[in-house]
Structure formats: structure tokens, C-alpha cells
Amino acid sequence: MAEKVIYAMYDDDDVLKDGAKKLVAKGVKISEVFSPFPIHGIDPIIGIKNTRLGIMAFLYGLTGLLLATIGMRFFMVVDWPMNIGGKPNFSYLDNMLAFIPITFEFTVLCAAHGMAITYLLRNKTLPGMPAQNPDPRTTDDKFVIEIRLSENDKFTSDELEGMLKETGLIELDQKEIK
């Protein structure tokens, strides 16, 4: 089903932020903001929740920590204890100090890569994905607010455009997207 979308373009991040604040106060739902760099403070205005990727990083790190511990206990204590000058080689705890560097490295390895992969998958930013920004200038110096008519059935498109025009935008565009 085709859907009508309004794109309002700004040339300053602060003007966009003030405009978005006014629109949201009037009850307009802003579905997306496209910008060349992060606009600090825009997320709570347009109702974007903070990402939970940090929690995921912690869980991946924990997985790495466990895997490294289990692995080294198996390799060095259970499967093939090495005789190094007759030192105790039958307990993990007695040998743990030597395993700390790799445990640490492996924890960081899993946390960093796990989080990075999750980030790319959640964003759907992967090799070969098509660009979805409405205007090529939004990766340079322009900022765009996207408003979907279906999400704003309280207003007609003319009313929305009228409100947008008061916010200091530089270009207004209507498109139909699938």
C-alpha cells in the first residue's frame, strides 16, 4: 500500500530540533529524522528510546569470559595437564593467574565483535544494502524530518505543511512510498 510522506528539510541542526519540539507539542508524530551527524537531544523529542546494545555487549562479554574459563580449564587441567617443574597442574584455581590475560582478551574480543555484529544487523547496515536517506544532501549538511500521514490522522496534509512551514525549514517535499 502506498503511503504519503512529508519531508521537511533544514540547514541547521538546532533549527530542526526547535521545530521538532514545537511540532511534537502540537501533537504531530515525527516518524524519522535523517542527519549527517548525531543531533544531541533529538531522541527524547521524537520519542526514540535509548539503545540496549550496551546490555548486549555485557552479555557477549560474559559469554567470552565463560568460554575462556571453561576452555582453559579443559585444555590445561582436564585434558592435558602440563608438567612444568612439577608445579600443581590438577586444579584450575592454582593455575588461574596465568590464564587471566587470555580470559581478559577473549572477553573483550567477544564483547566487541558481538556488539558490532548486533549493531550492524539491527541497523540493517550491511554490505550491499541500498541507501534509504530521502535526499543525498542529508549526509552532507542538510537535516530532514519525516512525517507519515498515516501516523497523523488528526491532521490533513495541508495542516501539517502549514505547521512545518512555521519551523524555519528550507525545502518541503511530499512523496509516496511503499
Place this chain on the structure above:
Amino acid sequence: MHKEAAIREPLILGHKTYHDITEDVCRPIEDKAPRMWYILFGIALIIGLYGVGCILYLLGTGIGVWGLNKTIGWAWDITNFVWWVGIGHAGTLISAVLLLFRQKWRMAINRSAEAMTIFAVFMAGLFPLIHMGRLWVGYWTLPLPNQFGSLWVNFNSPLLWDVFAISTYLSVSLVFWYIGLIPDFATIRDRAKKPVAKKMYSILSFGWSGRAKHWNRFELVSLVLAGLATPLVFSVHSIVSFDFATSVIPGWHTTIFPPYFVAGAVFSGFAMVQTLMLIMRKAMGLEAYIHTKHVEYMNIVIMVTGSIVGTAYITELFISWYSGVEYESYAFINRATGPYWWAYWSMMTCNVISPQLMWFRKLRRSLLFTFIISIVVNIGMWFERYVIIVTSIHRDYIPGAWSMHYPSHIDLGVYVGTIGLFFVFFLLFARYFPVLALNEVKTILKSSGESYKNAPDHHDHSEESHSNH
């Protein structure tokens, strides 16, 4: 928006707009490469290929072609390895540690410093691999099930810790660097006119569109990666130092090694960043973004870490006497007065004296002086590793086994070759990649850009700031 004191020097000079930043960074990529680029690339490529030839000869013949002998089993190979890993410390320090400390000046240099880091770690990783002689069994360093028993790798050995440390450091730095590159590739993609370039940059940019939610995730991922990479920076060179510190060789088994190696690594890494950055800013017209203030900040880091290194040298010397262990004392007296005295005193001059000159404001703000010192520091840091490694082992316990190390032309070829390959990678990077984190730089334009800082609308104290200047 975050306000900044008016007396703080602006980080972006001139009257730049967001679009100017895009233009300034993307133009060198879109224009034809200057003739100088081809000349430098050609020279680097020839040297690099010569190095590859030497490596192939080494692999085909055996590591006997190096100047090693029964007494000196480690020399240039490990010296070069530690030297390159050390150089590879600045990038992640700049992008991770300085991100955690919210240092805005990092944004102008982090991209190229990280690229430098990654290429330096590539070069470093090459040395242990070719030192195996049989490169094709390199996978034996990994704990893989095998038909020997199954006999595992020795998790008690610092050499194995190093395998994990270097590969984790390399891959995490690479991911950190690439995640920052994605939005900048998108900028180039959206500007590209030639179809091939458009296609390439759209693959590289992973379809980045700059949605608000994506930026929210981007900022958190950068922060968490910085938090993860920070202890990594310190752990990698600590573990490299364990390769020596856990042995029982006088001159090597020193508890001071980990902090001393980390400081030395940051010291040499920043020197390499200075060398590259001073040329790059000029060649690519980025003087407005990387200027005297950035150079001064980096020189202060060089001064501080250089002083830590100097203190460590003197502490080591003192402890070798104070310990009362005659082998230990001899190792150090031999370093300073033995047949390798020239290496020791080159190291002392380059690493202890030269950073102290940075106390003078005039000198640390002089670009020419900085350039010279940055090269002197890296020569000094190479000698440091050579002194630690070779002078500690060349006089064995039995005088009959005493020996000297003379590098062969293959030693030299492999070392110079890695410098060539490093520059091949760096020049390709400078040609095709955004050398400045251009979208991140835009976030500091309003708080640290010259035209915004001094504009009355944006600043309460603009009057005072004008009279101060």
C-alpha cells in the same frame, strides 16, 4: 549545546560551514591524485615489493639467512615486531582513551591515527609469523583439536598470550575504525558522480542513511567500544613486555617492564602520528582542522610519555645496582659501556633528552621542530628495543658463547620492506578513504569552530575573548 571557554583556542580555524567540512575532506578523494602521490606510492611500492621478495627468500631458505646465531636467537625480527606494535598504540589511544576523556581535538586525527595503527599492527604481526620459518604452520598457535594427542598450546606462556592480545587488538581496532567510517563513506557515496565510485562507496557504506535511531546506536557503540579498547591498549603492550619480563635473562626479567613498555609505545605511536599528520595536513589542505594546537597537544603527550620512559631507564639502571645481583649489574654496565654502547647512547639521547625540549612552548608549537623530533623519537624507540633484546643476550653466562649480532641484508630488506608496505597501505588510505572523521568533526563545529566561538549570538563572553586576543 556544550559551551566552551572563550580563551580556549578554536579547533577548527576559519569560517567553515558543515558543507565546507564535507568539501575539504572529500575533494582530495574525488579529484585526480596529485603527481606527488604517484611518486611516493611508486617508491613505497618498490621498497615494499623488495621486502616481500626478501620474505619469500627467507621462507624458501630458512631463517638462517638472518644474522642470528646460537647466542642471539632474537634480534631484528623481534625488535621490529615490538617497534611496530608500539607505533600501533597511538591510534586506539587517541580514539578510545581520548573519547572517554571527551577530548574534542581527537576528532581531527583519530581516523588517520587508527588507520596508521592498523597498518602498523599488520607489519608487526608479520614478524612473529615469518620468524616461525614455516609460515604455513602458523595456525599451530591456535588451540585447535589436532592429531598430536590432542596436544594443546601452552596457555601459561606469554608468547601465546601475545597471540591472543595482538589478534584481539587488531580485530577490535579494525571494527572500531570501520564503524566510524560507515557514515563518512555514506557522505562520499551521496556525492559520487562516477558510477564505479558510487557503486564501491555504496558497498562500503553498508546502506547507511543517518536515521536518528542509528545515530543513537552509533554513539553508544562508539562509547562501549572505546571502553573496551581502553584496557586493551594497556594490556597489549603489557603482554608484549611479558615476553621478556617473565624470562630469566638479566636485563629482561624486570617488573617495571609493563608500564615502561606501554609508555614507550604511546611515545613512539604519537611520534609516528606527528610524522604522518604534518605531511598529510599540508598535502591534503587540512590545515584548518589539524593545526598548531593539535600538534601542541600531541607534543605534550610525547613529553609526558617520554619522561615516563626516561624515568624507567634510570630506575632500571639504579635497581640493577641496588639489587646486588652481579649478572643484572653487568647486563646494564655492558649496555652502556660494552660493544653496543653506541646503540645505548643513541637510545638515551633520542628518548630521554629530545622529549624534554617540548617544555619550551616555542619549540612544541614549531611544526618543523616537531617533525624532526618525531623522527628522532622513532629512531630512539627502535634502538630501545634493539638494546633491550640484543645487548641482554649477546654476552651469555659462558664467555665462550659471547657473540655479536650483525644484521644480514635480508634483515635489512625485511625491515625496510615493512616500512615500504606500511606507506603503501597508508597512501592508499589517504587516497580513497576519508582521512578525517568528517561527520564527527561537524558535531564540534558549533562549540569549537572559530567563526562560531567568536560570534556574538553564540557566545556570552565574546567581547572579552576579542579583547584577549
